[in-house]
Amino acid sequence: MKHLLRQIFRSGKFLVGFTIFTSILLIVIFYPLIVKEPPLQIIGQGTFFPPGTYVNVYDSLDSTKYILNLQNAAAARIASKLGDKDREAMAKWLTLAGVNEEDIDITNTEALLKLWETNYDRTKNIPGLTNAQRNYYIRLDNSLKGLLSTESAIIATKNVDGVLEQKALISPSDYVNVNQVANVRVLPLGTDNFGRDVLTELVKAAGVSMQIGFVAGLIATLIGLTLGLSAGYIGGLVDDIVMFITNLFTVIPSFVLLILISFSIGQEQRGATTIAVVIGLTSWVWTARAVRAQVVSLRNRDHVNLSKLSGHSLPHIIARDILPYIASYVVMALILQISSGILAEAGLSILGLGPRTTEVPTLGLMMNWAMIYQAQILGFWWAYFPVIVTIALISFSLNLMNTGLDHVFNPALRN
Amino acid sequence: MKGYRRYFLNKLGWFFITLVAAFCLNFFLPRLMPGDPVAAIVARLAQGINNTEGVQAIYQQYAELFGTNKPMLEQFFLYVRNVLRGDFGYSFSQYPRTVSAVLAASIWWSVALQFPAIITGWLIGNTLGALAAYLRGTFDKILLPVSIFVSNLPAFGMAVILLVVFAVNLKWFPTSGGYGFDLIPALNWNFVKSVIIHYQLPFWSIVLIAIGGQAIGMRSMSIYELNADYVKYARFLGIKDRKIVGYVFRNAMLPQITGLALAIGTMVGGNLVAEVIFSYPGLGSTILSAVMGQDYPMISATTLIVTIMVLTATFVIEILYGFIDPRIKAAQSE
Secondary structure, three states, X not given: OHHHHHHHHHOHHHHHHHHHHHHHHHHXXXXXXXXXXXXXXXXXXXXXXXXXXXXXXXXXXXOOOXXXXXXXXXXXXXXXXXXXXXXXXXXXXXXXXXXXXXXXXXXXXXXXXXXXXXXXXXXXXXXXXXXXHHHHHHHHHHHHHHHHOOOOEEEXXXXXXXXXXXXXXXXXXXXXXHHHOOOEEEEOOOEOOOOEEHHHHHHHHHHHHHHHHHHHHHHHHHHHHHHHHHHHHHOHHHHHHHHHHHHHHHHOOHHHHHHHHXXXXXXXXXXXXXXXXXXXXXXXXXXXXXXXXXHHHHHOOHHHHHHHXXXXXXHHHHHHHHHHHHHHHHHHHHHHHHHHHHHHHHHHHHOOOOXXXXXXXXXXXXXXXXXXXXXXXXXXXXXXXXXXXXXXXXXXXXXXXXXXHHHHHOHHHXX | OHHHHHHHHHHXXXXXXXXXXXXXXXXXXXXXXXXXXXXXXHHXXXXXXXXXXXXXHHHHHHHHHHOOOXXXXXXXXXXXXXXXXXXXXEOOOOOOOEHHHHHHHHHHHHHHHHHHHHHHHHHHHHHHHHHHHHHOHHXXXXXXXXXXXXXXXXHHHHHHHHHHHHHHHOOXXXXXXXXXXXXXXXXXXXXXXHHHHHHHHHHHHHHHXXXXXXXXXXXXXXXXXXXXXXHHHHHHHOOOHHHHHHHHHHHHHHHHHHHHHHHHHHHHHHHHHHHHHOOOOOHHHHHHHHHHOOOHHHHHHHHHHHHHHHHHHHHHHXXXXXHHOHHHHHHHHO
């Protein structure tokens, strides 16, 4: 056993897969110990806040102010407020007004503004512009003037009489230190369509999905092992019946059965466990076939016959003389079943047949939510991309472990 | 030809047995589930109605419509009769369209998308896998991990990635649908062009996934065959490498064909989900809208149609396999 383990861990593929899988597992276990918030808590009022550090504006007003005279602060301020659309519109006006097209560079904010200042004249009549467009340019010009102003902003509060009273002046060169602001929240992956912290939700979802995969894989492997063993070892009528059923379910697509069963169970009854059990019940076919094939080839080996002659009981023969020979195969099958169980849950959830949505997140449900709210088309990558990466990493690592084991146990594939 | 008869009859027999079994599962599974589907439907419809007699009347009407007030066996024969006539009843969510009408509009989109894509992926995957086994070295070192990773991406994941890169960011292809929203299906160049453009992303997302899985399988098979005794013997006899490789890959191919027949069900299942991502007007989207609309007759009919699709595809592959594998001919003429 010790020797075998050493041999397995010497396989590069297995080791890479094992490392990725264990890392994910460790994150799933330890992350909730650090971030203690419930994963489905709705914190954001609104949908899809982008990833980043969220600093409380109210608290930052009270924090100590530091004056930093940074050279490019003004330019950065304008650049961040001047959108691509506005830039393109400015370039359009300038070309219509007769400025050479090659002189206009909309990526260079400073040059663009200078060009605008020297050329723009709101009284100038440019043919082809509608009144609405003309007004748009006037508004744009006004807002640009606002951007360029260096006046301070005033913070005011209402006093007892309900009159505004100046409380503080904030000049463009005032800064606060984020460490001194009372409320700062880092959302590394932003929030989802419900306003929930995606990272916390994702970690929980990965854990639940892995559990679903594990339960489904365990059930499938147990059923497959039992059927395969009985068909292969007992043979005869039992073999015929089991093989008949197995052959049927090999061609009837299990995913279709899964859809049918999940839909029939109904939304209220579908918990994560139920889904796991249903997936397990529909995916034992491959294990059963393979175990049977192996047992048939083992059944008439000498050591099995010897055991029979010695009067050992059936359970004893199966446990001592057959199982050890197919153990490696069964473990490999289990690994694959876990991986396909996770994928099956994800597929079901995207079709709206996943676990009911109120209790726990799963990777598939997160995907489903993101798709329903069209995150992929609106460009909210943080809502779906980390989910896909997590699913792919889990299933990739499991399959890599499987390939590694295959190379250890099947020397023909090595060299 | 005569030698094949038993093989074909055997396969045909299995085709019908599985068909009947699938049909029975399709009928009995939902009815074995806890809860009364009709009661569930009525509960949803009758929300806000507090007149018990009214609710009772709605229940009666639906029980009549679905025939659930009749004994199970009678229901079954009614169902068989109706399905044979192509009658799956009315769709709930798209009433007054019949389920058959909805399915007739969507099934060809799925068939035309999935089967060409699976076959293309299978061909490319096998070629790459065989090359990896033959060339080894860097090509193999790169291809194997990439294939493992790609084949482990769920079909919908690949679909989303392609969608975001090529449709949302690069804007080369449309984001959703099977044809432009401004077009009405007709046989003119405008429509066909739109269909072809909309076809690309769903097609390639399926092809890429299929390539990964097939390449891994073909690689293992080819390595196994390349190390077989007959190859060593042939080399020993001085037969040209090119000729040996031809034999090796023909032999490695055979299990891959069986593998395709067995895996087609899984592939179709995964691809249905990919269709949903692209809002492709096929069966996947039909299932989604049926689930959303709690459309019971529609789900049941769609699952039956997908099963029949997969069974037929499997049957066709097995028949082709009979022609290709010399062992089958040999076994029959004994």
